[in-house]
Amino acid sequence: MSDRIGVAVIGCGLVGAHRARTAAADERTTLRLVIDTQPQRAALLASEHGVDAGSDWRTALTREDVSVIVISTPNALLVPIGITALRTGRHVLIEKPMGRNVTEGRALAAEARRAGTVLKVGFRHRYRESLVQARAMVRAGTIGRLIQLRARYGYGARPEHEQEWRADAELAGGGALLDEGVHVVDLFHWFAGPAQRAQAELQTAVWDLGRLEDNAFGLLRFGAGVVGQFHVGTTEWKNLFSFEIRGDMGAIHVEGLGGSYGPESLTLTRRPQSGVDVEVSRMDFADHDSSWSAEWSDFAAAFHGEGMRHGSPEDGLQVLATVDALYAAARSGSAIAIAPAPPPRGIHAR
Ligand SMILES: NC(=O)c1ccc[n+]([C@@H]2O[C@H](COP(=O)([O-])OP(=O)(O)OC[C@H]3O[C@@H](n4cnc5c(N)ncnc54)[C@H](O)[C@@H]3O)[C@@H](O)[C@H]2O)c1
Secondary structure (H helix, E strand, O other): OOOOEEEEEEOOOHHHHHHHHHHHHOOOEEEEEEEOOOHHHHHHHHHHHOOEEEOOHHHHHHOOOOOEEEEOOOHHHHHHHHHHHHHOOOEEEEEOOOOOOHHHHHHHHHHHHHHOOOEEEEOHHHHOHHHHHHHHHHHOOOOOOEEEEEEEEEEEOOHHHHHOHHHOHHHHOOOHHHHOHHHHHHHHHHHHOOEEEEEEEEEOOOOOOOOOOOEEEEEEEEHHHOEEEEEEEOEEEEEEEEEEEEEOOEEEEEEOOOHHHOOOEEEEEEOOOOOOOOEEEEEEOOOOOOHHHHHHHHHHHHHOOOOOOOOOHHHHHHHHHHHHHHHHHHHHOOOEEOOOOOOOOOOOOO
16 A cells, blocks of 8 residues: 555546546555645545545645646646646646647646656547557558548537636637547547648537637548548537548448447448458447546556556647647638657657
8 A cells, every 4th residue: 555656636527536536446556635726526526535635736746645646627727737746756647638739738748858757648548448449450450551530529518518617718728629629639640640731620600619619620631641530529419429440441430438428339341352241340348438547557557667558748749739730720721731749759658
């Protein structure tokens, strides 16, 4: 028990609660403190785990028994808190999108390089079983040469959404593209490498979000001629996750995330070798989301010096560079070339 690394979670909303449970359950970490500016939220989560509660995030950085900081606050606070935490020598798990734009992301990544501690970005879908299987199939050549990616990801927001931080341009930094879109872009990069060119259309179709979009449509060009297309939004009245990967010999369709997104499944379709019969096989996954614990385990491995599979600062910067280009493309109405992100460096990626 005493060997366990102490963790503080800053921001006790939906995601902070998941992080707290995961940190408490992992055999290498122990939850010490939860913090939220809404004291009742921190108190509730603290009582669930029998740990301390606070309302000022700075107190977490004065605790000697805390070496790991999870930052699950609104987007505008991710980078300022992250930079301060790294300066005090803490390992940091920062929620996606890692910052409101690539400039903020770069400042954070630079601080992590100076600090020499682990900075991980929360892109948990890379740990989702169906997508892990899909990626292994693509790498094994099961669908031949990769040619296209197509994704739809969305939920139906509640009217109260218009009063929350996600509807505040300053706090959120972006709409659906920066919220769900970053997950899709990260998955596209995982399958096809960095995007090279971006085109986009944004729409504010239903919600009163000022200048923020409630829907984003993106078209991305990758190396080797791969094309990716996506639609994300908060007007998907029945929650939806659909991710298709097409090769010249077959296709993979991952659907559902469990719960309100429907059962998680993977359908593999193989192009007929001869004749017309298409081979179709399906895998179904349990309605238990293990991505939170798998992601945490990867983070814990990293701060034990074992390297990290996903969510490096470079992964995060790559996503923010693509998302910034998508926003620029939507504003200009033309395709925008995406500058290559700096090469991976440091101890954070393997
Ligand atoms: N990895 C994922 O799958 C995933 C999913 C959803 C959201 N997120 C990210 O997680 C972060 C939080 O999203 P959420 O849905 O949990 O939001 P939320 O609104 O449910 O929770 C945010 C919490 O932060 C608290 N907070 C605000 N300012 C604070 C401060 N200065 N100090 C401490 N706490 C403060 C709020 O009171 C609130 O309880 C966002 O960056 C979001 O993009 C990640």
